[in-house]
Amino acid sequence: AQTVTQSQPEMSVQEAETVTLSCTYDTSESDYYLFWYKQPPSRQMILVIRQEAYKQQNATENRFSVNFQKAAKSFSLKISDSQLGDAAMYFCAYRFLMNRDDKIIFGKGTRLHILP
């Protein structure tokens, strides 16, 4: 069965510094999708970044980038130049889409604190 593990329940970073959130997953599939979502106190789950497993190039969205290691089944999120508005819960998610099969699995999340 597929699983997603976020081993850091909480992290803190100084404003303007860089922080990396870890995520590992387990799957026997070769083609899937990975996501990082941000959930601020407002509860709205916001897509941060997505990665297609068949692409070797790491996805980047402005200050957010990932380190996707397919063989190691690792998918970490790097936030550069951290801002106060980055404080939130961050969830790593795995999605497998094939014919009628659609599996979507979230990790338990990492709470990120930004220190002014």
Place this chain on the structure above:
Amino acid sequence: DAGVTQSPTHLIKTRGQQVTLRCSPKSGHDTVSWYQQALGQGPQFIFQYYEEEERQRGNFPDRFSGHQFPNYSSELNVNALLLGDSALYLCASSLDRLAGVYADTQYFGPGTRLTVL
């Protein structure tokens, strides 16, 4: 462009009651998925609707049922509420998997906070 909307925002029910939550997908989306998020946990997949039918289901009892309307909006119904059903219920919309690029990406609504007393 309207995003995913959900109603109501908050709801308080007592054990044994029934509840209906509503979701309108993002404009242009035809697939709706529902999640339960307990406090301090990640979302757990309940089920997904496409073409007015339940296409995929997670590990939830039959007390959880749903419906999708021709305009792609959806309802989640929970019968015989238990204390453990207290959670944030999230709706996410996406394009059907055969739609091509970005059909894999789900967009979430703000959620409905259900409290069962």
